[in-house]
Amino acid sequence: MKKRIVAVMLSAIMAVVPMAVSASAAETETETETAAAETEGASEAESETEKKVDLTGLTIGVQLGTTGDLSVTDEYGDDAVERYNKGFEAVQALVQGKIDAVVIDELPAEEFVKSVEGLKILESAYSQEDYAICFAKENTELADKVNGAIKELKEEGTFDQIANSYIGDTAGENYYESPEDVDRSNGTLTMATNAEFPPYEYYESDEITGLDVDFAQAICDKLGMELEVEDMAFDSIIPAVNSGKADMGVAGMTVTPDREKEVLFSDSYYSSKQVIIVKDDFEE
The missing domain is CATH 3.40.190.10 (Periplasmic binding protein-like II)
Known part of the structure; x- marks a missing residue:
């Protein structure tokens, strides 16, 4: 397969009263620490919200x-x-x-x-x-199989290997390779994607590649299937899945309530965030 470059007791009867007092104090201390941790977590969440840049008035x-x-x-x-x-x-x-x-x-x-x-x-x-793979609502059997493959790939470290080959200091190294002895007698799995989204999916030398493509290949290896990748506009992926043109959509797709009304999502396989690109001279 062609490869490329392109984130944690005391004992003794005479000590019953002191023990009760100590336990009470310990419980109070624990409760205080828990409350403090919750407050700190809430404060951090609020801080993140407060730090969010206001884009009002901008295009x-x-x-x-x-x-x-x-x-x-x-x-x-x-x-x-x-x-x-x-x-x-x-x-x-x-x-x-x-x-x-x-x-x-x-x-x-x-x-x-x-x-x-x-x-x-x-x-x-x-x-x-959170990113997940989408399927037609009625395609629960395939979704269950893919979820099983995702679980295995995560537990054995294969997903981390794939992600690390595209992200961070180890990008460009140790790309995923399919095992040579895979029996692909279970048919073909068609993946709809939008190959304009590096490092998840993109073109290199006329070939669609990327983190999602390698992950989909690893899933197919688990399921004993061939992988076929179809490139299309991002907003065409869900219609393609629902019409049967594709079996699944894999395109760095975020799970949202609106999308959950249209398609069935797999378990999440990656967490990311939306960021804001501006010119160097932009002032917050």
Whole structure:
């Protein structure tokens, strides 16, 4: 398979009273520590919310149909949003001064900022999100099988290997390779994706590759199936799955309440966040 470069008792009867007092004190101390921890956690969550950058009055670029599109539109209204079929098109519009910011997933954002001068990612994340694989609502049998494969791949460390080969200091090393003795007599699994989302899925030398593609391949290896990858617009993935054109959608897709009304999601396989790309001279 072609490869590429491209985140924790006391005893004695005479001590009954002291013990009761000590236990009471210990319980009080524990309760105090627990309350303090809860308060601290709440404060941190509130702090993250408070630190969120206010984009009111700005024109915000998003990729059509993504979580960024849905979230930004919900918060700032349709008039504040400019939609693009590809994430990189939104980044180009930012460079050209047509928009003021881009809201997109963290890892693609990092790739874009590396390749385009004069841009930065704001420290405050826009939102947190979990990625999962989507299926048609009635396709529970396949979803159960894929969930079983996901569980195995995580437990044996294969998913971490795949993720680490695309993310962080070990990116570009130790890519996933299918076992040579896989029996693929169980048919073909068609994966719908949008190959404009590095490092999850992207083109290299006319081949679709990336973290999601390798993960889907590993799932197919577990299920004894061939993998076929179909590239399409992001907002076409759910319709493709529901129409039977594809068996599953794997595209760095965030689980949201609205999407859960349309499709069945697998267990989450990765957590990420939406971030904000701006020009270097942007002041918060």
